[in-house]
Amino acid sequence: MWHLGFFKTEYTPLKRGFDTFYGYYNGMVDYYDHTSGSPFFGYFSQIAPHIGNTDPFQAPEKIVRKFSYIGNKDRSYYAAMVDALDESVGAVVDALNRTGMLNDTIIVFSSDNGAALFGEGLTGGSSWPLRGYKSTLWEGGVRAPAFVWSTRLKKRRQLSRHLMHIVDWLPTLYSAAGGNVAQLGPIDGFDMWRALSEGTECPRKEILHNVDPNNKAMALRVGRYKLVVQAPKNDTKLKNNRHPMKGMDNPLDDLTRLRARSRTAKVFKSLFGNLRFETDKNWTQEATVKCSPEASIKPPEKGPYLFDIEQDPCESQNLAASHKRVLRVLYKKLSGYMSRMVASRARPADPRAYPENFGGVWSPWLD
Template identity: 45%
Template sequence: MAVILGAVYELDQSVGMVMESLHRRGMLENSVVVFSSDNGARPLGLGANAGSNWPLRGGKSTLWEGGVRGAAFVWSPLLSRVGRLSDQMMHISDWLPTFYTAAGGNLSRLGDIDGKDMWDALSKNLASPRHEILLNIDPIYNYSALIFENRKVILGDTAGGLYSLRTPVPGGTRPVDGLDQMMLNSRTGAVLRDFYKVQQVPVRPNWRQEVAVNCSYYNPRNNFSDNVSLYYFDVKQDPCELDNLAATNVTVSI
């Protein structure tokens, strides 16, 4: 755990140094800063570590939400709507056209690409232009998944269901008290205070609680059974993939 804490501290320092350098050179006024997680930790199996995707199911190399969801933040003076939380559908391939548009590029010059331009969605809080994500089609292990709006279909499973578990945080969920103050006292916090010429950078109250995934909020049934051939979830209402609608008589139409 000490190694992880040390790595996170150094990561904080490196982000702060980048922000200091941009500010010192007068480039922060025209910058878009994005910090994003990887696609899921690996709490089980080969290469397992102390990372956790709780309360989501699965992890890296799986198509469960714990293996494909990411968390990120975007900061920029160029954003029209700031201090908000976003749950707009976005794929990693969308960053290229999004940055290109933010920089003033003409999207037609990029040709036929997979990514969608998310700049207006992120900047102005408009609807996401993306409605579906093909997560994978694996013809070797017969494992594939597609998300269309709030619906998700998974065909097959991996390792006989071993990686379909929901793995709690080792030692229990940590409190978030004091994290905002640590954030404000960081090197990046100091840069932003000077950039905005304020004594204290405003922070949205309770934003950590707002972004937390709550599996019981919509009270879904828990009829999950691993190692079956078809899964169908409403990941908007059931992000923890507890209620496999394919086990009922519903008609799946995508």
């Protein structure tokens, strides 16, 4: 998915720095060979576990049956789609290996937001045990898992708790490829390569999650503290509370066997020999977000909300009343961001863009 605008050709991938593009312009729509002698950047936006309309997931029943032990139809279908995603990632890794490029490739796997638990985008996903979900400013909406694989990593098999924003990938990967980030000019992103590869201090100290002038929803993270000025307009207790994962009473414990059977594992075995895929239980536990199941999350109708995310990742204890100095500091920083905002350029839907005007496909319409 491109999902970054296409109303004019100049906004499409081939006019924005990409040499090739195979995919969808839109973000809500139901290769891998490259010359090994030259470097490349490949962006693969898999839509298998994503949904953009009310149609159900299109997963083959034989794959869905593999996950019947979960005991929940939505989660079983979701697991089947993730299984297809895993297979597609394996296909890319396999292609990189066959072309002799895998050993000199950096692979980043990441999500873009929390799970959609309600409404049109319902997928069977889960943000448990975090509070909130997709489209909210709580951690369940803005926090996403990611991992980096590369033979270039100096410290491997480590868990990073560094603060990182999606805009950091540009300077990070540019730096890892040998580029001079200073030559990129004034950008918002930070070079995180040494922090990820060597475990050095994180250069990023804060993240502006969002400022939505329409419903006055704003959130800012500075160090360990997070400020949510006001929850969204329709902020019912559904968006405030945590939502237990469906089918969570029947987990699959044998992750080692599951990992060893994957297509990616087969590629790694052929490249690096007889690897072991045992799970380090301490490492797994360290990566698990832990929240008290008894945590009471019943905030007042209006904020502000202040949380210590390092100690309270599930945002159950509002510290606004007891940490007023911290609250003032974050408010001041938020005001600084708002003073530099530019007016939104979002426009209402334009019927001239509809696919029926272009042979049934999405296409630039204002050239």
